[in-house]
Amino acid sequence: MATYAIGDVQGCYDELRVLLDRVGFNRAHDRLWFVGDLVNRGPKSLEVLRFVRALGDRAVVVLGNHDLHLLTQYEGFERKRKDDTFDDVLGAPDARELVAWVRTRPMMHLEENFAMVHAGLLPQWTIQYALSLGKEVEAALRGSNYRDFLANMYGSKPERWDDTLAGWDRLRVIVNAMTRMRFCTREGEMEFHARGVAPPAGYSSWYETRSGAEPVIVFGHWSQLGLKLTERIAGLDSGCVWGGALTALRLEDRWLVQVPCPGYQPVGE
Numbered sequence: 001m002a003t004y005a006i007g008d009v010q011g012c013y014d015e016l017r018v019l020l021d022r023v024g025f026n027r028a029h030d031r032l033w034f035v036g037d038l039v040n041r042g043p044k045s046l047e048v049l050r051f052v053r054a055l056g057d058r059a060v061v062v063l064g065n066h067d068l069h070l071l072t073q074y075e076g077f078e079r080k081r082k083d084d085t086f087d088d089v090l091g092a093p094d095a096r097e098l099v100a101w102v103r104t105r106p107m108m109h110l111e112e113n114f115a116m117v118h119a120g121l122l123p124q125w126t127i128q129y130a131l132s133l134g135k136e137v138e139a140a141l142r143g144s145n146y147r148d149f150l151a152n153m154y155g156s157k158p159e160r161w162d163d164t165l166a167g168w169d170r171l172r173v174i175v176n177a178m179t180r181m182r183f184c185t186r187e188g189e190m191e192f193h194a195r196g197v198a199p200p201a202g203y204s205s206w207y208e209t210r211s212g213a214e215p216v217i218v219f220g221h222w223s224q225l226g227l228k229l230t231e232r233i234a235g236l237d238s239g240c241v242w243g244g245a246l247t248a249l250r251l252e253d254r255w256l257v258q259v260p261c262p263g264y265q266p267v268g269e
Helices: 013-023 045-054 065-077 094-102 127-142 146-151 167-179
Strands: 003-008 031-034 060-063 110-112 114-119 216-219 233-235 245-250 255-260
Touching: 003 013, 013 045, 013 245, 013 255, 045 060, 045 094, 065 094, 065 146, 065 167, 110 127, 114 127, 127 167, 167 233
Parallel strands: 003 031, 031 060, 114 216, 216 233
Antiparallel strands: 003 245, 110 114, 245 255
């Protein structure tokens, strides 16, 4: 049995199927970990969702910012953006079931010596504490009042974590760190405007603010960073939708396989 962690798919269904053929994925024995952003900006979000959902417990998916964007679009809380490409999902006869499945995915996953999250974790959060915070968001998404949460989820304030935060502010900071963050300070203040890989003055890449022994953190979200493998992290967003590659990492031995992608979005947009 093997576990393959896969970078941001973003609707690149054909590349995903080629990648799984390359690694020899055996649905009866192997498992797939997806770092989030299954949908959007690529051409076949509907096919991706149907395929991954049909894998059942052979697939573990954490929520990414584009997955949450799909939820808010479906529920009518956000206007369509010019580069959105998930109309196929919104207009599908099984849209309700697919969106409900997305809404019940976890924010974070921990298993043995690997922790998976879409974007990052703040320096004040241990892995176990982060898991408990993720469950707070999951409870809001799965609860009967989930639409209230989606209506209040967006925004970049507060910028800093505080254990005393409550209500929508508390949940919003958790979502922002786990699905949007690239840079933060060692005090936990996040920055959401900078692009590229060079941190703004006073900030660091989020993973450089973490210390102490902990599981390897598997993440995506950061296509400009590209593939980033160290003893402590596995950054797997290699920019498939931008003309990079779709990446699979076998967690048991760190065997790496990549499939080149034609690029469905112009670089820089």
